[in-house]
Amino acid sequence: MSHDITVPLYRAAHGRTGDKGDRSNISVIAWHPSLYPLLVAQLTPERVAACFRHRSPSQVQRFLLPKLQAMNFVLDGVLDGGVNDALNLDTHGKALSFLLLDMPIEVPPSLARELVGQAPP
């Protein structure tokens, strides 16, 4: 019996960050429809909140878009006040999608062929 493999999320999905005020939204879009259910099962709002814990989100909401094989995470309070107030060079939090996309996920070997790119060395 073969075991699940652990891969970074960016091999299974892509996404983009947007911002409004102190609120960030990060889309996560499956590269293949067959990968979508495992993303829904594993990328829970709780896990995403943990990924951003050093930015102290006050709330993480997840919206599912099954027809796009996508989900939209809305993170409140993660931008240190947002574009007017933050001291970060990246006041918009534009880079945050890549923090999320680096999260490890488990993929069954039967779906490994749908992953993008190579396993990191």
Added chain:
Amino acid sequence: MNRIDHPALLIGCAAGFSGDRTDAAGPVVDTLIARLAQGPAGQRAFLIFETLAERTLALAQLRRRADPEAGYEPLLDAMLRPVLARCLAHGIRIVSNFGAAHPRAAARHIARLARELGIAPPRIAVVQGDDLSAPAQLALLRREFGDRMDGIRLVSANAYIGAEPIAAALDAGAQVVVCGRVADPSLAVGPAMSHFGWRSDEWDKLGRATMAGHLLECGAQVCGGYFADPGYKDVPGLAQVGFPIAEIDADGRCVIGKAGGTGGLVTEATVKEQLLYEVHDPAGYLTPDVVADIAEAEVEAVGPDRVALRGVRGHARPSHYKVNVCHEGGWLAEGEISYAGPRAEARARLAADVLRQRLDGLALRVDLIGALSILGDDAGHALAATADSGLRDIRLRVAATHAERAQAERLGREVMALYTCGPAGGGGVRTTLTPRLNTLSCLLPREAVPVGFEMLEEPAQ
């Protein structure tokens, strides 16, 4: 069939923010002209420029204070000069929010540009109503904000108004429509409303056109801009990335493509990323025109660099306009210095400690660029949890804000002092001091914000 069967409306977008590429419009206009020449009779095309982000308008207001004839998009001339004559000659009408804090002055600039180009004066409409700095409306805002407006130094107050005055201006024959603060997607909804004769309560049609506008409003971002990730998301010809063109049908459904002869790509993946960009609840994307709903939306590639968007719905528009009030927000001080070679990270961390001790009274943000910077937090929790990893090329950055300029200025002087008083081998100091803007938001009932347009009267010359 009793409905007039309109050919698809073409809307190209040539700017996605203030300061976007000024050579973007050329290929979009070339493509629109070619499509009109090949297309069915009665086909029409528009060109939109989206140039206003949340704070752009406040910055424009500051420029207008310094110069009464300024306050509109600084690149207006550079964006329009290459394409204005061709657009007007081929019946391509132009809609933009490049009026920013002074749409009337922008309109005068365009009239002047037309004279310089030796073309017939275009009919230019100026959309009005977004600027809420008149005393009666400021009083309304004071009631909304209460003591939050006490003691602030107001820079700008604007409502995000919608597509109706744009459509009305086009119905009245405007060839160029200059807006200030309108909701970004309304730049596309206005032309569609006017062209197809939609009522302002045809929610599904308005919802679909709104999402078409949403896909267009960031320019290249739907055509492979802001998408490339080598080995994972490769984009051909990124240096010549094209700008988008939407084909919108009489029910508001759209196909997104891009200007011919350009780089980039339009795929289901690029369209999905842009569709969700800056969206919160997908079932409730709020605009002044409609509440758009993409919960059941689908995308489908229908040709090379052509993707159809389907399944968008619309619900009744909000009863209120969103209003942003910008005010002066003190000073932002930033300073940087680099350390390289053996123990570079240790010396950069020591420099940060020195600055923390010297700059008491300032809440200092510290970045170790090369080790941990933009993924960190202002309070420094992430950095505190990160041990020295022995990196050999680190740029230390510190930042702080203060209401008083003199306090904020201390930061730059202390970073400069690291040259002689800090750890060994620091180099390349840069310091900046920038005035900040802060924003308050509220909702105002639509009735409190009358909107409309005026045609620019050409001054006799």
